Amino acid sequence: MKKFLIVLFFCFLLLFSIGSQIAFSAIELRISSWMPAKSVDTAIAEYWTKKVEERTGGKVRFTIYTASSLGAMKDHYDMAIKGIADITFHTLSNNPGRHPLSEVLHLPFIIPSSEVGGKVLTQLYREFPEIRAEFDEVKVLGLGTIDTWNFHSLKKPINKMEDLKGLKVRVPGGIASEAVKALGAVPIGLPVPELYMALQKGVIDGTVMGWEGIASFKLYEILKHYTEVGGFTTLTQGLFMNKASFNKLPPDVQKIISEDLGLKWWEEEKGKLFHDKWAEEARVLVRKHGGNIYSLPPDEKKRWVDAILPIREMWVKTMESKGYSSARKILNRALELSAKYSK
Template sequence: MTKRLKSLLALTALATAALGASAQTVTLKLHHFLPAGSYAQTMFIKPWCDKIAADSGDKMKCQIYPSMQLGGTPPQLFDQVKDGVVDIVWVLPGYMAGRFPLSEVFELPFMMQSPEGTSKALWDFVEQNPNVAAEFKDVKLLALHVHGDGVFHMTKKPITTLADLKGLKVRAPTRQTNKLLAALGATPVAMPVPQVSEALSKSVIDGALVPYEVVPAVKIQELAKFHSETDPAEPAIYTSTFMFAMNKGKYDSLPADLKKVIDANSGQSLAGTIGKAFLAADQAGKKLTEKNAHNVIPAAELQGWKKIGEQITDAWVVDVTAKGADGKKLLADAKALIAKHAVK
């Protein structure tokens, strides 16, 4: 064998090995709506991607596309993953009003106790109720979770009593929170988080009801001057539900060893981990607002708010029951699971 032939054979072997390694690596396109520097990406999405890469021996990795870089709007993310335009998405079901009415029970007023425990409760709730699980039948669920306490971030004045909300234009993320704000006397303005920064800067809204976790993603610390929290001893005024979901066809196409990696990094445990990360993100986000004014709406004041919130909850029960579900049972199930998983 000539020296030239040996060299050619060696190069061919290296090229074949490289092609084989490339063919064995699965790259998952992961699409979401917040910036790359958001706490959601740095404290949850990227660590999850790093974990599946490590667990798979680098046979599987993510290509993360933040800020809707692949096109579309946040409410379109669910259809993008359902239709296989992308492989994984992170999105709020509440952005698609009316498509997930039963799991919406977790977005009712004063339900959430802790993001870690309530996230576990949400996962169990969907697992244990087939009619709720049917809302997510078109995707492979990796996790469901909630964020921490909602906070009023206002531009002109703090919220100390119910009267302070009257007539103010306040952003809210979901239809149940919009209903609550309207019942409390505010003018609700529905919009996804990425639109909040411009809306605040142009005075389209007087404030936003979001958790501290969102603060750096939309520069709330620069645009709002007053931050009004509810008494931490009380359930949160609201929370939003999120889904971390994978295209079913993509999951089904994975070899058994990579499916095992996905399964090991999905489910109730991941839900709780994300909830815990969002609580830490709230603490980090609050630090960015230190130079602004803060206040706590006391429990005594909130009792009247909770009575108004009960009207929203009662209306939800009537609505889903009229559509064939057992609203009272679903509400009771959700409350029981939240209590069961409450973080002491």
């Protein structure tokens, strides 16, 4: 009888242990980025997932996939829609024209930093239902911009607008192509992962890119001249979640990832803590590898701005022709917000 009771007791303990594990098992979520393992997006993912795990008391656990291991760069928005990943980092320029009103911040000389860009884009998302409608297929956890882009070249320094004449410059496509063309260069559309080899083979003469990209893709190993133009352009990006995956989460977890550490965190912290900080660190890295950094003087920058300003009006007219009657209002509001948050 005593043996039976001992066996019964241990069976009870085993069942209790298994039951406890089932009751308190964490929700497993997959988060994907097309960027390399050593990149600002991965650093953000590691920081953000750790914060979510802490705030939820271990209710949620993440597996981070990098370097397009779950899907190609251009597919990351659709991956969130289809649930290939529960959450994805997606850069909107990877699908030009898919989120046309949100691309207003791609227009040249509007956004001076990632910190300002995150605040402006998030506020536009809150204010304009037309922008919210562009993301109907997913749950938006965060919106922002990367660091602002500059001109970087292999052989020829770019100190004035005339230095761009005829240069083959890699662009992500869309608005940036028109801006580069207006300055006299030849825009070449090329995915970022192909950029290093294209520079190495002399297929292109240079690129427009943020400092964080120079570091992430090790372009400091091959580029020699870096021209800071002061907010030439930027790229909008977001953290997007599959709707079914989001709806399965407990309400308290939903609030943490979509509000406390969602839109609010992306608006107020992400750009400042990561993109702008990485830009500073990339400058140091470039100098260590013998790169020459040059900043346009104010009078020369004004020439660039004047040459590019007509592109804003062109964007408005294009959007209006496609039925987006609020395009001008959105542009004007973006300019107002940028000025406000830049003070």
